[in-house]
Amino acid sequence: MMKEVPVTQARADLSNLVNEVVYGHERITLTRHGKALAVLVSPEEAKLLDSIMSSSPDMNHAVQIVDTSGSRDNLELAARYVEPNIESDQL
Incomplete structure (x- = not known):
């Protein structure tokens, strides 16, 4: 956490x-x-996030970084696409 x-x-x-x-x-x-x-x-995590977000313009608002390691000593990050929450009045 x-x-x-x-x-x-x-x-x-x-x-x-x-x-x-x-x-x-x-x-x-x-x-x-x-x-x-x-x-x-950390700068490393920020760089990873920038890399993920720059790989696809559509991902800029729809990426979550998830710690998949369960341990802060062996940090592994993964990106998971999150469907944007679009309100009906935004359509």
């Missing part, structure tokens, strides 16, 4: 959070009022 940290706390603790991402191989979700706003990830 990803660690969640309120943005107000992250401001005061950014250096430690960055160390957790870099050295502890954590993903940290920044939240405001309990709602996810952004995620801190």
Whole structure:
């Protein structure tokens, strides 16, 4: 499970959070009022996500990155296509 940290706390603790991402191989979700706003990830994970998203323009809004390893020590990522949620008024 990803660690969640309120943005107000992250401001005061950014250096430690960055160390957790870099050295502890954590993903940290920044939240405001309990709602996810952004995620801190390692450069390797960001590069992988960019690679996946650039491989198909249609994937930009429809890709989820899933940790398939079950262990943070042996991180394996996979992409899974997620059908976009299209409201009837958007058609």
